[in-house]
Amino acid sequence: MREPKFQTWQVIYDRHAAEVEAFVRGRAPAGEADDLLQEVWSALTGALEEQELRDPRAWLFRVARNRLTDLYRRRAARPPIQDITAELEVTDAPVSIGYLSDEDVDEEITAALALLPEAQREVFVRNELGGETLREIAVDLGIPLKTAISRKGYARRRLQGALREVYEDYFGID
Structure with missing residues (x-):
């Protein structure tokens, strides 16, 4: 009889957590390692529900390496945003450089958000405007x-x- 899934997960975690964590922390950018490790352990949970792992250590390192590769691909595709807020003068007055006022822009953004499918709009608004993490x-x-x-x-x-x-x-801009 196979042991319950949680016990199997716990045994694998106890045996390999330190090694997998060192691998990820040594390669992941600051602040990203915890999320990547969470994804690895979450993937292990899903994998144990579907199959019995012959070599859990190799499987964990493969998943960790794949998650790191995905992270670096995403970062390469999207250049980092430069924070220029310190250089800007803070004011409460409406600013309009071009042809549209702030109110016009707000209306356009609201209209564009309304055109999104509900599922996309909900995730976008909750993350970008509500400050919730995607997780x-x-x-x-x-x-x-x-x-x-x-x-x-x-x-x-x-x-x-x-x-x-x-x-x-x-x-x-023309």
Whole structure:
């Protein structure tokens, strides 16, 4: 008789956690290691429900390496955002550089958000405007983390396309 899944998971975790953690922390950017490790242990849970692992250590390292590769691919595809807020003068006055006012831009953004499919809009708004993490949203909605990530990515791409002209008009770009 096979031991219960939790006991199997716990045995694998106890045997390999330190080694897998050292591997991930040695390769992941600061602040990303905990999320990657969570994904590895979550994947182990799913794998144990579907199959019996012949070599759990090799499986864990393969998953960790794949997650690291995915992370670096995502970072390479999206250059880091530069924080220029310290260089900006803070003011409460409405600013309009180009042809549109702040109110016009707000209306355009609201209209663009309304065009998104409900699932994408919910994830995007809760993450970007509500400050929730994608992991929290995924758990709350009962969806896989990757689904939440995909929904936000699709929403971002749609919004970028829909708001490109608004951006150019607002900042007076021809």
